[in-house]
Amino acid sequence: MASSKPRRTRGNVTWLPSGSARVSVYGGVDQVTGKQIRLRETVTARATKRETEREADKAVTRLLNQVDERRSPRTETTVNQLIDRWLDVIEVERKTRAGYVGKIEKHIRPTIGRLPVGRVTAETLDTLYARLRRCRDHCHGEKYIQHRTTAEHVCDEHSARRKCAKIVAGDPDATCRWCDRTCRHHVCTPLSAGSVRVVHAILSGAFQRAIRWGWIVTSPVDQVDPPSVPRPNPNPPTAEEAAQIMQAAESDPDWSALIWLTMTTGARRGEICGLRWPDVDLERGVVVFRSSIGQIAGDVWEKDTKTHQHRRVTIDPELVLVLMAHRERCETRAAELDMTVRRDGFVFSPAINGSVQLNPDTVTQRYGRMVKRLGITTHLHCLRHYSATELIAAGVDIRTVAGRLGHAGGGSTTLRTYTAFVLESEQRSAAALASRRPPMQRR
Structure with a gap:
């Protein structure tokens, strides 16, 4: 019944x-x-x-x-503990790890670090990403004074001796060097989409490990959509600006050789700093990039290239002569001090015998000061973009450009980054063809 x-x-x-x-x-x-x-x-x-x-x-x-x-998750482990365990087992390059740690300490631990792993939901992560896109300092909409230092100090540095230039000149747009050093009201600055994607990648990797270890059954990160990939927008210096940069660098022949080599090969700054004399074949006009220099603050070390592959780049005869002259200067300076340049010495080195590499940050800072004096808004990595765009404009195929730059993916990265310049080159090609084509007979 x-x-x-x-x-x-x-x-x-x-x-x-x-x-x-x-x-x-x-x-x-x-x-x-x-x-x-x-x-x-x-x-x-x-x-x-x-x-x-x-x-x-x-x-x-x-x-x-x-x-x-x-x-009732299988573990009461918190996100902080999961992240610590994940950092212990992953294998990444030192600079990548440092970037991960910076994002973790700034954006993950203060927000969701204390939550149990099994109780983090997709909504929790969506809320976190939304807050990061509003303010990278996690202000939660609160108004406060953003101090320049945590030590004891006087917030207002304007005084009788340090008068505000805006008041003295009567111009609110005047530049005051003291204003930049004073504490000020917090202004929300959103975290870039690329940085939010890095936070998403960190959480995704950590929660996937938690599944593998049997701590949780599903990952909430899989149910969250990260921000879209920012569209690459390279901004290389123009031909006129490149000429100004080379002219300004000529006051120091060694520095000029470094800039010329960077501009021609499109190599990364760490690869230029890690280049050794045995990897420069001046007879055949070939440079081989085998290693790179990594730097985090004062910690400097030699490592593989970004793609972990050796890269052969052909250089033009004019650059060969520049490097020959640079080699002769190095040998002359060493002979004056009864020394010799080491066979495996660095091409660009602060040491007479080439035993010490240049620090990448030092090169970047010197280049930044030089272009600032010229009034050009650019940075060292833009020389890499300059090399790529000039090759594309000259009609060199994408695979060859990718090989010179050391891009992985058979040219997909190069094409994605320099699509606008490829289209521009194609348009010029079409115009060049049209100019040489016989006119059509109109009836």
Whole structure:
């Protein structure tokens, strides 16, 4: 005899006009936003309502199991502990690791670091990303004074001796060097989409490890969409600006040789600093980039190139003569001090015998000061963009350009980065063809 009691349904089932069922289950309260968490799923209509009801019950059971898993996870490990364990086991380059640690300390630990791993939801991460896109300092909309230092200090540095140039000149747009050093009201600055993607990648890698270790069943990161990839927008110096840069560098022949080599080969700054004399074949006009110099603050070390591959780049005869003259200067300076240039010495070195490499940050800072004096808004890496765009404009195929730059992916990275310049080159090619084509006879 069938029971007269109505069938008890766990969760909330709403019937839609189409005959489908919308299932909703209460999943607790989000620790970050304080809002209720609702897990939802829509069950499409089956042949009969009874079959749809059975599928809805299964959906309710499945969602409740997910809720139970989050409420009573297999581990009480926090996100901080997971991140620490993840950093112990991953294999990444030192500078990449330093970048990860910086993002973790700034954006992950202060926000969700104390939450249990099993209770982090997709909504938690969506809320975190939204806040990062609003303000990188996690101000939560609060107004406060952003101090320039944590040590004891006087916030207002304007004084009788340090008068504000804006007041003295009566011009609110005047530049005052003391204003830049004073504490000021916080102004929200959003975190870039690229940096938010790095935070997303860190969390994705850590939670995937947690699944592999059996700490959780599913990863909330898989249910979150990271910001779209920022479109590359290289801004190389113009031909006129490049000429000004080379002319300004001529006052120091060694510095001029470094700039010339960077501009011609499009090599990264670490590869230029790590270049040794055995890798420069002046007879054949070939330079081989085998290693690079990495630097984090005062810590400097030699490492592989970014793609971990050796790269042969052909150089023009004029650059060969420049490097020959640079080699002769190095040998002359060493002979004056009864020394010799080491066979494996660095091409560009502050040491007479070439035993010490240039620091990449030193090169960047010197280049920055030089272009600032010239009134050109650019930086050292733009010489790499300059080399690529000039090669593309000259009609060199993308694969060859990618090989010279050391781009991985068979040219896909090069094409994605310099698409605008490829299109411009194609337009010039079409115009050049049109100018040489015989005119069409009009009837």
